[in-house]
Amino acid sequence: MPPSLSIESAPDWSERTDNTTAGLPSLGGRRPRRPxxxxxxxxxxxxxxxxxxxxxxxxxxxxxxxxxxxxxxxxxxxxxxxxxxxxxxxxxxxxxxxxxxxxxxxxxxxxxxxxxxxxxxxxxxxxxxxxxxxxxxxxxxxxxxxxxxxxxxxxxxxxxxxxxxxxxxxxxxxxxxxxxxxxxxxxxxxxxxxxxxxxxxxxxxxxxxxxxxxxxxxxxxxxxxxxxxxxxxxxxxxxxxxxxxxxxxxxxxxxxxxxxxxxxxxxxxxxxxxxxxxxxxxxxxxxxxxxxxxxxxxxxxxxxxxxxxxxxxxxxxxxxxxxxxxxxxxxxxxxxxxxxxxxxWLSALSAPGMIVNYLSAPTAVGQALHSLVSLFGETNIWPFVGATRTFGSLLLVLILAWNWWLARVGGTEAVRRAAIVLCCGALLSPVVxxxxxxxxxxxxxxxxxxxxxxxxxxxxxxxxxxxxxxxxxxxxxxxxxxxxxxxxxxxxxxxxxRFDPLGLSGVFGALPRTAMTVAPPTTPAPTTELRETQAAQK
Structure with a gap:
């Protein structure tokens, strides 16, 4: 088992891993849990x-x-x-x-x-x-x-x-x-x-x-x-x-x-x-x-x-x-x-390329160009899609190289750049x-x-x-x-x-409002047990 996932350092799913209860008083050594x-x-x-x-x-x-x-x-x-x-x-x-x-x-x-x-x-x-x-x-x-x-x-x-x-x-x-x-x-x-x-x-x-x-x-x-x-x-x-x-x-x-x-x-x-x-x-x-x-x-x-x-x-x-x-x-x-x-498998990587859909940005551009040209006569779609896919692949290489160079400081910046490239790899792939x-x-x-x-x-x-x-x-x-x-x-x-994006509250009466903003964690009102514990500590 990798050291970072060993029992001694197992993930802690309590409130402490959420960074939301710093400073909250504990009850008998345990932090309060939200329902x-x-x-x-x-x-x-x-x-x-x-x-x-x-x-x-x-x-x-x-x-x-x-x-x-x-x-x-x-x-x-x-x-x-x-x-x-x-x-x-x-x-x-x-x-x-x-x-x-x-x-x-x-x-x-x-x-x-x-x-x-x-x-x-x-x-x-x-x-x-x-x-x-x-x-x-x-x-x-x-x-x-x-x-x-x-x-x-x-x-x-x-x-x-x-x-x-x-x-x-x-x-x-x-x-x-x-x-x-x-x-x-x-x-x-x-x-x-x-x-x-x-x-x-x-x-x-x-x-x-x-x-x-x-x-x-x-x-x-x-x-x-x-x-x-x-x-x-x-x-x-x-x-x-x-x-x-x-x-x-x-x-x-x-x-x-x-x-x-x-x-x-x-x-x-x-x-x-x-x-x-x-x-x-x-x-x-x-x-x-x-x-x-x-x-x-x-x-x-x-x-x-x-x-x-x-x-x-x-x-x-x-x-x-x-x-x-x-x-x-x-x-x-x-x-x-x-x-x-x-x-x-290296040569088989191109197999999914037979799928053509507009979720892939390069393929979508190729389809759009083909549709425009087809207004003036029948044409084959593959030259258009092939060209835009090639351009998309070259663009991905440039994005990869640029982000890789910016990631040379290592650490978290390298992870951020890797995540960006993985997203671009999905969007610019010939098939998405x-x-x-x-x-x-x-x-x-x-x-x-x-x-x-x-x-x-x-x-x-x-x-x-x-x-x-x-x-x-x-x-x-x-x-x-x-x-x-x-x-x-x-x-x-x-x-x-956004609360009630369709504006239904004015039609069907007041609806219960849910907190919709990123508010800092608030300290809950002290319970009777907590007040007694604090009094005893004083």
Whole structure:
């Protein structure tokens, strides 16, 4: 176990980690605890249960389902029954978002502490653990790629269609013949899941979800230390990345291997901040062996290593970069050897490029240019998209280089620059999928946030979840639906920082007002027991 996460320095989820009770008197050596926001937790839990029930008909269900294929629940998969299931999913999502915004109000106003956010997270995630895949079918691709590797085929050379059976047949048509774009460590994880659950596809989905959930556990355990170094507030950090609908619906409901990547990335970054250099580089290298995106953070960790050394700047850099590269080679090579796969994943990284949607800024510009030119005659979209994607990649390289140079002081500045580059990597990637927002947020959540900035995250999270239908097909070109999604995102964003953004209090009478500003923690009125204790001390 890494030293920074040992039992002796285990995360303290009491009020002290929230930096909100300094100076408060203790009662018998214990600090007073705020009550849990039970109504808000229950509201989100009801939303998660509705997501669970609706997913049986509207989620990424199986083509030949041994449970829902026949019997009374089969009605949820067809016709009006399917429409009801879709409606239930969206009602559940609305309740979950409502609860998340209410929880965020309490966190901003210092009325909800870390313990309350953790209880909410557990209550909201519980029902999702046994749900069919939500808003995606990627987990079937993971399982198909693991099955390929387990059968001695190269997942970086062929797609799941090379095999037959319940797992390959449920892979989305787009990925049937597509090689795996994931690192060797994840191929080993996928093989392990298949070995453990066999070809029982329902059990395999649940086991994969539980394995990937380990990434969220790592992230939660790393946050107290990251917040301590980076100056944020633990309840806000937890609210942003643990209780978020992006986590509940996409990372866990999906599930997606990004969850395991950001867990390793966050713990590795914490180790670097704690001057555990080899361990930090090793864990972030392992994160890159899950998904290549984590490699964007590695150059910044070298500056953090160099900042701990003495001597001229260029000497410190050289003394840091060579051992860091050595650690990376050992870790990545070991992952490749243990997974028994080759290096074909490097060429397979371009596989997702076949997806074209406007969540990617370069792709959106290419689509817009193509639409304008098409007014004067039919043209092929790929030259436009290809050119703007190339420009976006060059821009990302420039942003990476500039931020890397500014990060040469090391320490927290290097972490901040790494978070910026991870966010830019998501936005400027040729393909952007909704859960990519979590890459930079995994580190960025530990910095200080203003309420307005938090409201932007709320709006983006709502819009990105609604960019896809519950069955995993994209909804971005259903313009009436997009308009509703944007409206919901704006309403959710305003609701975090503004009381009654729709002005309903004047229509339906006075509504209970919730504290909406970042107020400093106040000392509670002394109870009888506290007054007696203070009198005795005097």
């Amino acid at each position: 849990l926001p039970l109504r808000t937790i229950a509201l989100g839990a009801i939303g998660s249960v509705l997501l669970l029930f609706g997913s049986f008909g509207a989620g990424g269900t199986l083509i030949h389902d041994p449970i829902l294929g026949s019997g009374p629940l089969s009605v949820l998969r067809y016709g009006h029954g399917h429409d009801v299931a879709v409606t239930v999913v969206y009602i559940g999502f609305a309740l979950l978002v409502w609860a998340w915004v209410r929880l965020g109000r309490g966190v901003i106003a210092h009325l909800v502490n870390s313990r309350g956010v953790l209880w909410a997270t557990a209550a909201w995630l519980g029902p999702i653990l046994i749900a069919p895949p939500l808003f995606t079918r990627d987990v079937y691709s993971y399982l198909g790629q693991g099955l390929l590797a387990l059968n001695g085929l190269d997942p970086y050379g062929v797609g799941p269609s090379a095999l037959t059976g319940p797992i390959p047949e449920n892979v989305h048509p787009t990925w049937q013949t597509t090689p795996a774009p994931y690192g060797p460590l994840f191929m080993g994880v996928a093989k392990g899941v298949i070995l453990l659950a066999g070809q029982d596809i329902i059990a395999s989905v649940i086991v994969m979800r539980l394995v990937l959930l380990g990434g969220l556990v790592m992230l939660i355990c790393a946050l107290p230390g990251l917040v301590r170094h980076l100056g944020g507030r633990l309840p806000i950090a937890l609210w942003l990345v643990a209780a978020s609908p992006m986590t509940v619906v996409h990372l866990v409901g999906g599930p997606h291997n990004d969850m395991l990547m950001i867990g390793l990335l966050s713990v590795g970054t914490l180790l670097m901040l704690n001057d555990k250099r080899v361990g930090g580089i090793a864990l972030v290298s392992a994160a890159m062996a899950i998904k290549a995106t984590a490699g964007l953070a590695l150059p910044f960790l070298v500056w953090m290593w160099a900042s701990r050394l003495e001597g001229p700047s260029w000497q410190r850099f050289l003394r840091a970069v060579f051992p860091a590269v050595g650690v990376f080679v050992v870790v990545f090579g070991s992952c490749t050897a243990l997974a028994k796969v080759g290096f074909g 999928l909704p859960w990519y927002l979590t890459w930079g947020l995994a580190l960025g959540c530990a910095f200080a946030w203003t309420p307005r900035a938090l409201s932007y995250v709320v709006g983006a999270s709502i819009a990105l979840v609604l960019a896809y239908y519950p069955d995993g097909e994209q909804a971005m070109y259903n313009w009436p639906f997009v308009a509703v999604g944007i409206g919901a995102a704006v309403l959710g964003s305003l609701s975090l920082v």
